[in-house]
Amino acid sequence: MSEIDAEFGGDESPSSSAAAALEHVVDPVVIVADGRITYTNGAARDAFGLGTDDSDESQPGTALDGWETLETAIDETTVGTARRVELAASKYDARVHREADAATVIFQPDLEIESTKSDRVVKDRAIDEAPVGISISDPDRDDNPLVYINDAYQEITGYSYDDVVGCNCRLLQGEDSDEETIAEMAVAIDEDRPVTVEIKNYRKDGTEFWNEVTLAPVRDDDGEVTNYVGFQNDVTARKEAELALEQRTEELEYVLDRVEGLVQDVTAAVAGATDRSTLESAVCDRIAAEPAYNGVWIGERNPATERIDVRADAGDAPEGLSADDDHPAATAIRTESTATDTRDGSTIAAFPLVYNDIEYGVLAVRTATDRSIDDREAVVLSALARAVASGVNARETSRVLATDAVVAVEVDVTDTAVAPVAVSAAADCRLEYRRTVHRTGDRTASLFTAIGPDASEEALADALTDRTDLEWRVVVERDGECLLEVSGGDDPVAWLSGRGVRVQAIESENGRARLTLEIPRSADVRSVVEAIEERYDRTDVVSFRQRERDGDTREEFAVRLEEELTERQFAALQRAYLGGYFEWPRPTTGEDLAETMGVSRPTFHEHLRTAESKLCQAFFADR
Missing domain, CATH: 3.30.450.20 (PAS domain)
Incomplete structure (x- = not known):
């Protein structure tokens, strides 16, 4: 702060002693406050022609040359500091001393002014x-x-x-x-x-x-x-984004904490239920126990009435709902996707129960308040619906294996995406399905007996050159027939077994395969057949008939096998099994076992091989 500024003390006009001193200053001095000239010394009055009676003398814009430049400089000068100003339109240059309430301007001719390119000015x-x-x-x-x-x-x-x-x-x-x-x-x-x-x-x-x-x-x-x-x-935009992310993270953590227990309990219910009805009831009860939901139910489309029948519920469930209704449950079944709607002050969300393209119904929930179901919650409930559908599928598949009351369905398929159709269309041979075998990982392959002129590795290689999607190999080759292992293409056995359908037989010739299927009577047979027709082009349904499943019980199978074995064959097989002969490392030898039977080692091995052959024939011959 200059001595003049200190003397003025920041007032709009100098004290009498300061004013007397300024009158002797040879340079013009002007004090400006609130846009008005509040003081001029004698030099200023002489230099700018200001008189005590001049009505415009208090207006700096009228009285002072270069006022626009000065006014800008005053505004830009920090309080308590000074600034030099070059006045291009005046014979003077100026030094501005800035205080909070006023500015003192000293006009000096020939003042050395800092260049506008100087370091100080550039920084300012x-x-x-x-x-x-x-x-x-x-x-x-x-x-x-x-x-x-x-x-x-x-x-x-x-x-x-x-x-x-x-x-x-x-x-x-x-x-x-x-x-x-x-x-x-x-x-x-x-x-x-x-x-x-x-x-x-x-x-x-x-x-x-x-x-x-x-x-x-x-x-x-x-x-x-x-x-x-x-x-x-x-930083408002960035901060609000951070706070929003924190809030979403907190909400997600809350949802995950709440959902973790729900998912575990529903998974346990799916795994622990012995039948479909028990599973569905347990799932509804567990989800309804959440405070967020006021009602949960599982329904299934009835193909005969085209209505959605409620199979299990906990709380709110509709009655007499048409499959063509605009209710979210009907929409979810038709579109096989999540559907939501607001009704009676709360949100209803429905999730299709679909597994391997087979429809098992719909899971519907109603919220306890008028809140919406956001994407994260919908993802969780969709995952639960898929778990329920998987569990239902497992129960239905188990029921296929356990039930004796079945519907036998025969269908003809000519879609060349199906491996046996493709092989019989390309090669002159007839294929008969034997069984499905597991390969590495989750892959499976089907075994067929191929009979006919092209039932050889060389002929099949020529016929299937263009079918790069198929993997095949000849396991055993005899005159006029071979055992053929095929994978790739569309595997109807795996696809149908995932839908609770048992494939009893496949016979394929000249590009047409007849599939003999067993479907439990309690299953939705119509839905299964429609799924087959939709999946495979040019599918014809040949026959439907209800019957009891053929086949022995475990006890009957064992009795029948024992009757086919001679006493020596049964004894050799039994002693080999009980003696650990089929284990590795073997705790006993064929010679030891032969000695217990009182026969020679070659005789023992002959009885054992014959018994093993009969066992394999009984197990694999009709499968």
């Missing part, structure tokens, strides 16, 4: 035009008031220069400004160290914004703090 302009808010405060003044703000500060906060100069920076704070953050800034200022915080501030119009504030002390050559500089950056 950089601060004025910086894209971040910059403010400077003076800790030597009471309450550490702001003495400078740049344009970006004004744009961010809505406060003008005159609004904030002379005020503490806390004017940006409001009711939701964090007290701990405010205290952190205060401590840093007390300790004369820099600090960066993020705090909710308020613009002049009262709107909130997130302000990234950096405060740092400015020191003189002696290391004393003379000012504080503040940098303000509006």
Whole structure:
């Protein structure tokens, strides 16, 4: 601060002693406050032709040459500092001394002015035009008031220069400004160290914004703090995104915590149920136990009535719902996708129960309030619906193996995507299905007996050259027939078994395969047949008939096999099994076992091989 500024003390006009001193200053001196000239010394009155009776003398724009340049310089000068100004339209240059309420301007001819390209001017302009808010405060003044703000500060906060100069920076704070953050800034200022915080501030119009504030002390050559500089950056968009992410994360953690137990319990119900009805009831009861839901039910489309019959429910379940209705449950079955709707003040969401393209019904839930079901919740419930459908499929498949009451269905398939159809169409041979065998991983292959002129590896290789989608090999080759292992293409055996259907036989010749299927009477036979017709082009249903399943029980099979073995064959097989002969390493030898039977080793092995052959024939011959 200059001596003149100190004498004036920041008033709009100098004291009488200061005024007397200024009258002897040869350079023109003018004091400007609130856009008016409040004092001129004699040199100024002479230089600018100002008289005591001039009515315009208080208007600097009229009285002073180069006032526009001076006015801008005054606005840009930090309180408590001085600035040199070049006045191109005047014979004078000026030095501006800025105080909070007024500015003293000294006009000097031939004053050395810093070039606009000088380092100081470039730095001043950089601060004025910086894209971040910059403010400077003076800790030597009471309450550490702001003495400078740049344009970006004004744009961010809505406060003008005159609004904030002379005020503490806390004017940006409001009711939701964090007290701990405010205290952190205060401590840093007390300790004369820099600090960066993020705090909710308020613009002049009262709107909130997130302000990234950096405060740092400015020191003189002696290391004393003379000012504080503040940098303000509006980070509202980034902060709101972070807070939204935190909220979504918290909500997701809540959902996951709640869903974890639900998924575990539903999975346990699916795994532990002995039949389909028990499974469906347990699932409904468990989901309905969640406070979020007011009702849960599982329904199934009745193909005879085209209505959705409720199989199990816990709470709210509709009655007499048509499969063509606009209810979410009907929509979910028709579209095989999730459907939601708001009815009677709550949300109903329905999830199809589908496994391997077989429809097992629909799972529907009603929320306890008028809240919507968001995507995350829908994903969880969809996963539960798939688990239920898988469990139902497993129960239906088990029932196929256990039940004796079946519907025998014969269908003719000519779709060459089916492996036996493709082979019989390309090669001159007839295929008879024997059984399915497991390969590595989850892959399976089917064994067929091939009979005919092309039932050889060489002939099949020529016939199937173009069918690169098929993998095949001849396991055993005899005159006019071979045992053929085939994988790839469309495997109807695996596909149908996943739907609770047992393939009894496949016979394929001239590109047409007849499949003999067994479907439990209690199953939706029509749905299974429709699925076959939809999957395979040019499918013809040959016959339907209800019957009891053929085949022995385990006890009957054992009795029949024992009757086919001679006493010596049965004894050799029994002693080999009980003696651990089929284990590795073997605890006994064929010679030891032969000695227990009182026969030679070659005789024992002959009886054992014959018994093994009869066992394999009984097990594999009709499968």
